[in-house]
Amino acid sequence: MPKGIVDVAVDLGTSRTAIGISIPGRSENEVTVCTPNGSGHCRSAQLKTETAALLEAKHPHGLLAFGKTARERFIKDAQRDEDGGGCTGRRTTSGAPNMLFRFFKTELCKNSGYTSVDQPVATAEGGETLPLMTVMTAVLRHIKEDVLAHLSQRLEVDPTVADVNWVVTIPAIYDDFAKRFMRVSAHRAGIISAVDDASQLQLCLEPEAACLAVSIKEAPLLAKAGIKLMIVDCGGGTVDITTHSVESRRPLKLKELATPTGGEWGSVCVDSMFMVWLRKLFGATAFARVRTTWAFYSLMDYWEEAKTAFQGKEDEDVSLNMVDVVMELGFDKGKLAELVAAHNHDLEPTHHLTRMNHYIDLPSGLVRTFFAPTIDKIGNCLRSLRGKPLLRDLKYVFLVGGFSCCPLVQQAARAELDRGGCRVIDVDRRELAIVRGATIFASNQLAFSRIAKLTYGVKSTCIYDSSNAEHVKRRSSPPIWDSAGKEVIDAFSTHIKRGAYVPSDGTCTRRCYGPLRPNQTTVSFQILACHHTDIEFPDTDSTFPLGEVTVNLDMRASFEDRGIAAEFVFCESEFLLRCFRGTTGERVAEVEMSLVQEVQEM
Template sequence: MAPRIVVAVDFGTTRSAWAYKVGGDEPDDKTDEKIFVRIPGDVGPAPSARTKTETAALINRRGRGELVAFGQAALERHAENTATAEGDPSDEALFKWYKTTLFKPKPGESTVERVTATSTSGDVVPLLGVMTVTLRYFKKDALGFLSSLTGRTIRARDVNWVLTVPAVYDDFAKHFMRQAAHEAGMIDKVGSTNLRLCLEPEAACLAVIPRGANNPLTCDAEGKKMMIVDCGGGTVDITTHNVVTINPLNVVEVAAPTGGAWGSTQVDEAFKKWLQRFLGGWYEKIAKTEILLSIMEFWERKKAAFDGHESAEPVRLNLSALGQRQLMDRHDLEDLRTRYNRGESRRNCVDGKGFMVILPTTLVTSFFTPTLDSIARCLRGIKGGSGLRNLHRVFVVGGFSRCPLLMQVVRAELQHASCRVVEVSEPDIAIVRGAVKYFDESAVFNSRRARLTYGASVLHAFDEKNAEHRRRRDAGETLKYDDRDEVMVDGCFFPHIRIGENVPTNGVTSRENYTPVSLENETNCIQVYASSARDPAFVDEDSCFKLGTVSFPLDMTKKTRQERAYRVEFTFGGPELTVKILHRTEEKQIADAVMTLSRVPKSYDGISGGL
């Protein structure tokens, strides 16, 4: 029998990698040693100095939109084509940071097909196509490498795939990623169990929480809470779990995942805006060249090491490439420094001679401030929650966590005598390594918190004492059936599970009995709704939105409404909600439907996560 293969793809906002494990069905103490991380496109395992590649896709505009290059190779080819006559840049479009599109929907993007991505040159194309060619590239790279490694042909169906997703993705975004994986040929159907979606902080949890009974970090962790703060390029995701047992690890989610679009790319954008303001018209001359690429690579290194101390070395930006390309001379740059400093406070004035521009610490700190302030506010809000008592350890992961300034913020907000903030070794690959484990160890997370309230639209008997009932009666929104004495109010929200409640990860969450409102109806339907409120009264409230409808026949051989009663069962699994209708006494299934969950409306930007 061929050894079992697990491949995890960490498709990040700014940087990506994949990891694999061959053989071994059961997790053991040696699991970490069996997991190997790879940079897509490289020949060997990922070197420690470069554990990921850029998430950048260069796509041919003509034909069927094939992927021309990915990662660093895509950036370099795009820069070369733009700067020389060797390639026609009009034939190729570069896409960066396109994963953030799923976190920040545009108006009208309510279906998979309508979500778009925008290239660096302004091309607007379906995001599904860009995601699909990217995941197809990962699939091809993984299958090719594994075939060489094992000496046999490895097909997609031979692999157990794991795809990481941010905890702040809504259900629609998760379904989108599964659809893209299907289009890429990773799985033969969208609902295939050969693919598991793994929340990035949960992957990190599996990678960084020590299991040993004698480990000083976790030896007394049982009954206490562990937090994962995942600081990536696009988002900061935060999850908190109560540790039931440490060996084997078993945890319960104590608060819904939270976070926001406060990744390192926000700091990059602030630096880029400053550069644009400093260079003025010259910025456009380098915007699509290897010069800007080189400047941003330099900034990436400085950003990761910057600690914000007044005594720290200022950032020295070398712009000699502009002189080498004869775009400007030393006098032009001196004029830029003089002009810029006229409008700045002394603390933010730049210095330098020739092509060197020296940025003071206060100016560089200002690039970080808005993003770090947002993270601090979020952590402060979490810390104030009653569910966060007994917070024992905070593990900080993700590439952005290498930044000393960020770690200062996390420690200032969360570290105290009984809670330690832990810096993780190799934080940028913790997620992809943990994601490999997730395929076998997802049962570690035995329950999660519902992100929304889920329920159905029902009729209630009219209540004269209820002001809203009276208003709806006066507006003609009540119903009267010939075979019933009472007047009914339509559109009432009947909750199956409320926001914040524990949802078991092993299936059925809620069963409720329903009775037909009238003997006149031969068929019935359940309209399923979700709400960001805990106890909505009506489905047309601002907090509510519709997920779908399940229609089914009623048994007309039964004579009473009670005999025609049915049971509605809600089952949460992965990124979908399954609603089943069963006969109440015979337990025979009448109908079911999988809610291909619609995009959470834009007004619910504060809602994080799935379920």
């Protein structure tokens, strides 16, 4: 359980970041939302800053700036280089440019089969690469130091990391490897003293954080047990969707109705389509020249406002002021006119650009093509969820996250879900719902009954059956016998099946295992996981080991009383294996294990 004197939530999003701070014991609504100091915003402002990190090229690649300031410094230094400022600017004394990293969190959504937390790679704006762990650790270390400095001014004592109940938000679609990665990076950043210390750091799924914020803000809607709700968290990099039923209101207990789903369908996908169009309009060479300039980022800032407000109406053109980009490229009005004419040449009239001096008007039909792939994926996912039997009486859908402010996202959600007694609810200040909920989560954990993603169990034995072909195939040579003289073979003893509910406290079925022979002094538990539901044998396809625990037997007890009971307790990216004396219930072992296959931390 949390033990600090202050709750701090770090909502490190793909494109935007905010920090929430709360003093336990105060009102749930007393959450201060701020951005890291020096990020380019007033730290007390109720908004987020960019998730952008400027790192030194030289080892150990220290963080030079974060947030909007990082981008501004990167562009300023690049311009100084271009103007002949030499190594005092973007380039270091080693001659290598400093590196700007944005959208680096998306690498953890790719499920690339990593076995080491040092394998994922982050790519900078200039094409340079670093281990993602280096970037993430630098960012978390900066946030940690900034938070502690802020708290020292706010509290009567200078706090340490141990005085803080830390929460870091993560997308619901993160797999166990990504969750483990975040814990290791927090450990290397000095936020926690041990990777698995849940008393210092909790990982909170972003839509579940939003769910807590919504449950407070919209309490009257969720007053009755049995109400089914959906959280659609539309952020910069991902869209995460969770579905729950209310089991009780006080305390709030929710039951997961379907495995969290979603995808890389955030607002940056729309930006990527827009940039593909820009590259085609100006040409690859010109686009590369302007890509890291003030002019380009100014244009993207303007596009961000237009994108958020765009409703998709037939006559809703988007006007872009291209004067800075044109001047940066050295183009005159005639060149811009040529580019517009070339663009329109092979396109249908509904996609034709119009130009007035340095302004270009993009017709609604063209702008909708930037949104279409992303909006279609969101709509298809919502439609598939709506068709699930458990969700046919869905009552409320809450849209949260910055991208949910986009009218086209709202239209897609309503088109798929706002029917048959289901209402899509506009959440107040939806862009801050996650950070506010995560801050409250630090000392007020929700009770979630989750769905197991895999089947988990231990390697055990069963009585050999010579009439069973599967047994014959797995017969040991030489045979193995138990104390009663019966031949046994290896078996898979299931503790929880894939798709079954994990209780809200994470504790699953306890099973007792005895020794095979009277002279046996220990019993070993090999922990296994499998993608299949019904498993009999440990060599079943897609079964893999998670670890092994050996427990000493009480040789003073009778042979029949030497059994050891084992139970699994599921946490975030790890679980506990607890072992008890079968007759007395005395706990004799508790071991933490990663849920990730063969993950190496170094």
